[in-house]
Amino acid sequence: MSPYGLFLLLEGKRVLVVGGGPVAAAKARELHAHGAHVVVVAPDVVADLEAVAAELHRRPFVPQDVEGAYLVIAAAPPPVNREVRHVADQRAVFVVAVDDVASCTAYGAARLERGGLTIAISSSGTAPALVALLRRALEAVIPDDVERWREVAENARSSWKAAGIPIEERRPILLRALDALYDKTEASSSC
Ligand SMILES: C[C@@]1(CC(=O)O)c2cc3[nH]c(cc4nc(cc5[nH]c(cc(n2)[C@H]1CCC(=O)O)[C@@](C)(CC(=O)O)[C@@H]5CCC(=O)O)C(CC(=O)O)=C4CCC(=O)O)c(CCC(=O)O)c3CC(=O)O
Ligand SMILES: NC(=O)C1=CN([C@@H]2O[C@H](COP(=O)(O)OP(=O)(O)OC[C@H]3O[C@@H](n4cnc5c(N)ncnc54)[C@H](O)[C@@H]3O)[C@@H](O)[C@H]2O)C=CC1
Incomplete structure (x- = not known):
């Protein structure tokens, strides 16, 4: 089990x-x-x-x-x-x-905590060394600025609730908001 x-x-x-x-x-x-x-x-x-x-x-x-x-x-x-x-x-x-x-x-569990997010991995005790390796691999792929992603999602969530946006419409809005984060960063860094 x-x-x-x-x-x-x-x-x-x-x-x-x-x-x-x-x-x-x-x-x-x-x-x-x-x-x-x-x-x-x-x-x-x-x-x-x-x-x-x-x-x-x-x-x-x-x-x-x-x-x-x-x-x-x-x-x-x-x-x-x-x-x-x-x-x-x-x-x-x-x-x-x-x-x-x-x-x-x-x-x-092997845990990765970054930017207010927690990721945990288990192999049900079958392969702790692999679990430790996977944790390290995830450390490399989860971006350092993931806290900004979380903040965008947290803020968006308050506005969705206030505006009564249906749950099924929220994900594409979130993806656009996350894209906009990088548009702004790139625009400001190119100034
Ligand atoms: C059942 C469990 C109970 C528990 O301890 O929670 C357990 C059991 C045992 N571990 C053993 C050995 C090792 N454990 C690690 C590492 C970790 N072990 C962890 C968890 C767990 N280990 C639970 C199951 C997790 C799952 O798989 O779902 C992690 C994830 C979290 C933590 O330790 O808090 C952490 C990685 C943290 C990270 O890096 O992020 C390494 C590798 C390393 O250190 O790099 C080795 C050596 C390599 C090897 O043996 O595989 C042994 C044999 C002892 C002996 O032979 O003497 C037993 C006992 C047995 O197997 O009988
Ligand atoms: N899950 C894991 O990742 C791993 C688990 N192990 C296992 O973990 C266990 C502990 O390993 P170590 O810390 O290296 O052991 P250790 O031998 O250094 O320490 C054992 C501890 O148990 C205490 N103890 C002895 N009798 C006791 C009693 N009646 N009541 C309360 N405490 C008592 C001792 O005072 C000592 O502090 C071992 O069984 C080992 O096989 C070992 C390596 C990895």
């Missing part, structure tokens, strides 16, 4: 990271950068985790740690991850089990 793509708004949301090694740290950094309240539970933690953990518990995982978490990352040794997965399943919380694709109920 293919995964259902969603974009999580994590600001202020409790996310449990079990494990304190390099893999846990990489996930925790990303979660922190997206506003999550990151709770780390691990006997030993790498130094850079301290900066991103809102709570740091230097001890082994206990089932109660899952309480109140919206999402769990299991990044400890495999037997611990299995227990974490089991507890998360019991409490109906999504879990990214970094060492066991079959047991994930969510996958980390």
Whole structure:
């Protein structure tokens, strides 16, 4: 079954990271950068985790740690991850089990964020290295000024709503507005 793509708004949301090694740290950094309240539970933690953990518990995982978490990352040794997965399943919380694709109920995505847009890629755990390559390829083809595209589309949308433009008429109008962006740029740069 293919995964259902969603974009999580994590600001202020409790996310449990079990494990304190390099893999846990990489996930925790990303979660922190997206506003999550990151709770780390691990006997030993790498130094850079301290900066991103809102709570740091230097001890082994206990089932109660899952309480109140919206999402769990299991990044400890495999037997611990299995227990974490089991507890998360019991409490109906999504879990990214970094060492066991079959047991994930969510996958980390390769993300490209630019100009207020987010693009995310998954291979359902079959080919993370390919997913990373594709992300880099998209970085090369998505234009640096895509934020201007988004702004044009955002502004156009307000006028469509105000003017009651039917949804099916909006796309050609948007394409013309985006074209006009470059007409203006070219006209002004040739002056
Ligand atoms: C299931 C999943 C769970 C999760 O971690 O979320 C998972 C699992 C595993 N990854 C492994 C290895 C690697 N992972 C990467 C890279 C990324 N892995 C990510 C996600 C995911 N990895 C989820 C599925 C995503 C999907 O495919 O849909 C990305 C997209 C996002 C992120 O990490 O946040 C990030 C790219 C970010 C970017 O560049 O944009 C590279 C390549 C590299 O680093 O260049 C390698 C080495 C090459 C290789 O092994 O292929 C191993 C083997 C460990 C071992 O053998 O010891 C396992 C476990 C297993 O396969 O059993
Ligand atoms: N998804 C991915 O991209 C990748 C996943 N992995 C997998 O990720 C996992 C973690 O990798 P590393 O960070 O390199 O591991 P590591 O061995 O450096 O760290 C393990 C961490 O787990 C903690 N830990 C041990 N027992 C615990 C317990 N009972 N409760 C809570 N924490 C406990 C340790 O204190 C330590 O912080 C491994 O299973 C590895 O196979 C590895 C490479 C890539």
